Amino acid sequence: MRAVVQRVSAASVRVDGALIGEIGPGLLILICAMQGDTPAQAEAMASKIAKLRIFKDDSGKMNRSLLDTGGAALVVSQFTLAADLRGNRPGFSTAAAPELGKTLYEHLTQSLGKLGISTATGQFGADMAVSLTNDGPVTLWIDL
Template sequence: MRALLQRVTRASVSVDNTVIGEIGPGLLILICAMQGDTEAEADRLAAKIAKLRIFKDDAGRMNRALLDTGGAALVVSQFTLAADTRRGNRPGFSPAAAPEDGERLYEYFAAQIQAQGIPTATGRFAADMAVSLTNDGPVTIWLDTAD
């Protein structure tokens, strides 16, 4: 699985001009299931994200995890994280999991984030979504379970 994390002071996702998910301080997690991914990758990724020390401590150092801060997560599916740009100018997305697998793993991943004790909001799989955020830092982290 691939994830792009953005530390935010706030984030929301809308479908058809209606907000369907929003959070205050925490993480916006853009997530993509890749071909061959299973629940095991989602489990590892959720556990890693919950404990990743990318929030400031009292000294201003990135030394606290989302679990330590009481922050929330907004999980949004984004198959374009699977983009293969090695050939030509049009990205290919064939490395992404098939839609039915992608949706199942997206929902499972969001549930695993919530199971870590993190308040979790979500987008809508395969919908045309508008994501709004205020990046804090800015801090943006790329994670890939294949690495």
């Protein structure tokens, strides 16, 4: 699995102008399931993200996790993270097939919830408008 994780003070996602997901302080997680990924990898990714110490402690150092802060997660499917950019037109053949991608996306979101993290989501396969206020900015790329 591949993710881009952004620390945010707020984030939201709309489909056809309608608000479908919104969070305050926490993480915007753009997630892509890759060919060969498994539910165990989705669980491992959820655990990794939940425990990332990228929030400031009382000394201003990045030393607290999403679990520590009680922040929320907005999880948005993003198959373009699988892009092969060797040419000028991206290829996406390394992304998981849509059916598996959706299953793993939902599994990751559920895994975050089981860890006690409040979650909101985008809509798998939809054309979404994502808004965020990046805090820091802090943006990380994770491959598992």
